[in-house]
Amino acid sequence: MLDELYREIILDHYRNPRNRGELADADTKVRGNNPICGDEVTLYLKIADGKIDAARSTGNGCSISQASTSMMTQAIVGRSLDDALALIGEVEGMMRGGGVPEGPDLDDLAALEGVRKFPSRVKCALLPWETLKQSIQEYRGT
Amino acid sequence: MLDELYREIILDHYRNPRNRGELADADTKVRGNNPICGDEVTLYLKIADGKIDAARSTGNGCSISQASTSMMTQAIVGRSLDDALALIGEVEGMMRGGGVPEGPDLDDLAALEGVRKFPSRVKCALLPWETLKQSIQEYRGT
Amino acid sequence: MLNEQQIRADFPILSRTVHGKPLVYLDSAATSQKPRQVIEAIVDYYRVHNANVHRGIHALGDEATELFEQARATVAKFINARDPREVVFVRNTTEAINLVARAYGGRVLGPGDEVWTSAVEHHSNLVPWQRIAAERGATTRYFPMDDEQSLPESALEMLTNRAKIVALVHVSNAFGTIHPVERAIAAAHAVGAVVLLDAAQSVPHMPVDVQALDCDFLAFSGHKMCGPMGIGVLWGRLELLEAMDPFLGGGSMIQEVFYDHATWAEPPHKFEAGTPNVADAVGLAAAVRYLESLGMANIRAHERDLVAYGLRALGELPGVRVYGPADPDRHGGVLSFTVEGIHPHDLGTILDQEGIAIRSGQHCCHPAMRALGISGTARASVYLYSLRQELDQLVAGIARAREVFDLA
Amino acid sequence: MLNEQQIRADFPILSRTVHGKPLVYLDSAATSQKPRQVIEAIVDYYRVHNANVHRGIHALGDEATELFEQARATVAKFINARDPREVVFVRNTTEAINLVARAYGGRVLGPGDEVWTSAVEHHSNLVPWQRIAAERGATTRYFPMDDEQSLPESALEMLTNRAKIVALVHVSNAFGTIHPVERAIAAAHAVGAVVLLDAAQSVPHMPVDVQALDCDFLAFSGHKMCGPMGIGVLWGRLELLEAMDPFLGGGSMIQEVFYDHATWAEPPHKFEAGTPNVADAVGLAAAVRYLESLGMANIRAHERDLVAYGLRALGELPGVRVYGPADPDRHGGVLSFTVEGIHPHDLGTILDQEGIAIRSGQHCCHPAMRALGISGTARASVYLYSLRQELDQLVAGIARAREVFDLA
């Protein structure tokens, strides 16, 4: 069962996080945290014409939260804000037993599917996605 | 067992309380109450040369508290404050299983002995005696 | 209809004796007895699942957390809350009211503002308001009671827009009155006040639907509804809970803590500082399931029948005065009465010798007793396991007391 | 010496399995497991004696009241209190500290005054002080920790007579440090401050004597000492309790209530508003008797042995850093550590698959973790039922985790 959680691709994203670091001219900068385990993510987005042009992150936490963050920053660049919101919904759905998201740049995300067998870790996987949702809401001023 | 609690003499003091009413020129006036059952006693004492010259009471409550009050006002008149304090101790002792107080004017008090088999009623019997203790302490300014 | 025999078999304590007589428990308004289903739920929790909650990572912690949050959802559904996050676990009704007084009242009350309660409130719905009002320079005011110890609708006209909070007992523990709270809630909302219902004596005994009532806060205790001691519920509208200050500070109610400040978690956790009483929340959920299996409407019908029977029987006794509404439709499972010539306390002792447990005194309602000019009442209160035959025993016990006091 | 086999047989949960493996419960600092003696005491209370307390007149009420007050006396004797009236029953440590913060701190603190705690406190001993200090215009200050996460004695020189309250953890839940509180108490008294000890992790694990310690308040939780959830204790010097404001308002804590004001009962009832958690107080008393039957000194010796063993075993593992004092005489039953390359949360999940329950994270000590520059630790905590063999399994589990993360 542990193999389903710690798939090679997750450990790879954990050890070599993509899009890591601050984004100097970010349009949004939002910090999310999980008060119980101490995971934290700060997400920087560059947004133009309703589209995410760049995404970077800082923070620290467990392999799941950090790998999920890394995968997310890969997956969302180039997507419209509405597409990104839909993707958040798909990832949440996957954690509740739905299918894996499909589409360009989304292959890695499927590796998160195994998390749903570990209920106490679902929060870790969703932390960056909740932070993304908040970023979009802040950007849109809602 | 009820006969031991509701002895004839207790019912008599309940129905015909002795020394009932206010005492206009009292040296002490102290109110005691039991917040759970609502029993209350206000005790008026006239004191001279360290001796209780008169005792009267107002208030209301159950047969045990009111009979005990009535008996007490009978028993303490003419006694010195120190004797009264000692008598309080004897009555408390009787409630914990000690003997009955003996001496002039104390015969009726023995009827309270049966109360000790009813733990939740001991408080009722002791209410006037605690009020007496407080009266003496107030009088002595301690 | 309730199956009396089956129900009584569920309550182990009902088969014990007192002073050599079978127990006749007529003190359920003080605390209810517990069915084996509730006792077993607690035992199962401790024997199999026990762990601290919301701190996860291990299987026991996950199980305990799930049981705890399921209990919250069970309670939420029971009172028809919109969202389980509206259910805050506390110790008892008293703590729930203190929480609202401090965390809501402490925020909204200012000089000139008024908190309204009624003349017949339990101390737990008086003292917290007196204290917070005094602290904030606000005033406490009281609806009067009519001669059936019920809230007269005309009194609601006394409300003005100075009223910020109206805190009312739903069913009186002292007199059994089922107050017309729907009208009071509408009147309070009309002047912009929020309404807290002290539902300690309603939620255990009748269907209660927070959305239908349209109240803003509701407080009740597990121990009065077949659940364990040490667990109670504050229900509040989510938007109010979100806007409120926290209550107690500590673990679980925080988002982040720094040396110089802290930020708060969302409701309900914001109000649940420290390790919660998981076992008893699980026990309360078992109690709710037990009550639901019988049906709250059936429970109320059973008690209404007993109250109608008891009102009639007591009313026929010489020297007995029964308080509260004469109409059993407006009278919960509490029979509060006095017997001329016998102090309630004495009556209680004499009945106890017969194995009959009632309560005597002021029932935590000093001001109401003072207003009525009495030093207390005797109170026989029924629940789902009570029987008509037990009320017959009560009546026989009163006759016996009259003998002891040479009144018969 | 404890009889390990006999003790383990007392704890039903210890024979269960998790993910198909026997449970290895190393999370007792979060909450302890319960022996059958405690579970049975609760069951017996509900099956035989259950009633509300202090409202007397019937046999069940008398029995429940006696059991409740006996429980108070049992707890008082256990910590060597002068008088049972010094023991206030609360829900948990968190509520106890909030009670003191509000009812004592709210009375004595003013602008310019200081409340001192330390850099390694649990949120429950931080947030209540931050809040009351902010409300009263006082300041919170913090003793630093040394590089073994212990309170350095030199720090005590920072106290001046502006310090009104010193609130310190006795044994740290995050690092296991047994702090030199005796010196801190003397130093605080020398400047006229009162001392509250957060004894959540000491009372369950070692002899604690409030008179010998000479502290002013002591707070602890039943659920961490083999007792039920939902019950905790505030001990306070009687004269302080008498001088304090009440905490929650409602039934039982009053002397008399009028429409416009109320007067208060004496301690401890003044602080116990509403129906108390009688069943769990009775359960706590059973837990105290259980602990006393083993002997607190024996329990501490057992844990000291385990900690010495665990410190050695963990210290030999590659990449493992253990926090807290290296000297097992100054180290309670908490082993807090990090493994390079594996986040504590991941370690927790991997160990859980082996049936081993530890806790990972910040242990309600955000500021201390931030000060150490770490995002949390893994924490294995032992109790009287823990075995050396379980620490061996922990060590093997860490090796397994290193494999999963390709570190081995």
Ligand SMILES: Cc1ncc(COP(=O)(O)O)c(C=O)c1O
């Ligand atoms: C040192 C310390 N203080 C306070 C607490 C809070 O205890 P509780 O959650 O029982 O209120 C704990 C336990 O979580 C603790 O370990």
Ligand SMILES: Cc1ncc(COP(=O)(O)O)c(C=O)c1O
């Ligand atoms: C109407 C009412 N309100 C409040 C309370 C207080 O409940 P608790 O003691 O469980 O806090 C009670 C019960 O005593 C009650 O009957």
